[in-house]
Amino acid sequence: MTKANGIPDSQSDTLHRRGLMFILSSPSGAGKTTIARKLLTADNEIKLSVSATTRAPREGEVDGVHYHFVPDAEFDRMVDDDDFYEWAHVFGNRYGTPKGHIRNALKEGQDFLFDIDWQGTQQLYQKDQQDTVSVFILPPSIAALRERLEGRGTDAPDIIDARMERAKAEISHWAEYDYVVINDDLDDCFHKVSEILHAERMRRTRQTGLIPFVRELTE
Template sequence: MADPQSLDRPNLARRGLMFILSSPSGTGKTTIARRLLREDAEIAMSVSVTTRPPRHGEVDGHDYYFVDDTKFREMADGGELIEWAQVFGNNYGTPKSHIKAGLKEGRDFLFDIDWQGTQQLYQRMETDVVRVFLLPPSIGELEDRLRGRGTDSDEVIAGRMARAQHEISHWDGYDYVVVNDDIDACFKKVKTILEAERMRRARQTGLVDFTRGLMRD
């Protein structure tokens, strides 16, 4: 049942935001992102364009927008992508029109991208971007988490650890930095950041008319 008091609360229009989560592999970013999407109906995962072939069960337009190399190059050259990068031989990018329309309608988008993609998004959409970086409690703990998965060889883990050191060096390019030493506590902090950023005066586009109405009452 709805809170009776909530019926009198104003539903102010606001501009959406682009909520970025970045972290080294094994820090818990995927767990945090999935929980955020599951528990917060106002945010959705940004759907990227990619030249990677669909994997079993993936749906075009839901998991990714699947295109060939020629189409991707046309989109990149035509300014249709906010950011794009090549990862393991495949191109990935963020479609501009879909994101801009959603932001105007007050929708929030979650991005799981690295520091390079974060820089590109921030350079082009600065006021709409919120950057959050997750850190492990220690390098030893990070390695233990990676080994605990039981899916990677020693060589792969060594590569991930080297990449992690590089990614951690870019921590100061983010608005918020959260140490994930407890997954529940970390999630609460990330959720608090999201809720606070939604309340920024500049994003609450309905405040002008609302406050004018208050002053007339």
């Protein structure tokens, strides 16, 4: 527990900190979604950002858990009121990240995981760069990426060809990210991503409890 002034009490040595928005991006098949799921399972201090969408719920999806399902008119209003960190058209529907809940939770030290592409990442940086940490996951080779996509057994060859062309375009944006990790071994890649998250939490600028703590040390 932490006192209101940010100084830890006798039961904890954890200083209050500001939360962060942790972005994972990769071309399809590079392992982003698998690593995101592992991170959410292993780390109880981070939760998945819940997007708003104009598409209808699929069977088993729960409003507020999987997505915030909103009608087009409501989405239009949120766009006009600048209520999104980022939003985009995806396969005929719109998806966006609402600001309000996330901004309040960041102040309380809650971290959020974003599984978004380079365009969404750019929008997040423009709206709130100080709270954003981005990681781009690369495949070990183009051949390995195609092999992974073919191994899924869900797409026809022409769809895989299209995904590969899109992957090359997405990979070209690697230099816009804070960190780049090559996923040649899933466990090793997950370990590196976890280390990045833990290190970013310890940044001096995020340790909002440090000032009162150090002041008490020097009084």
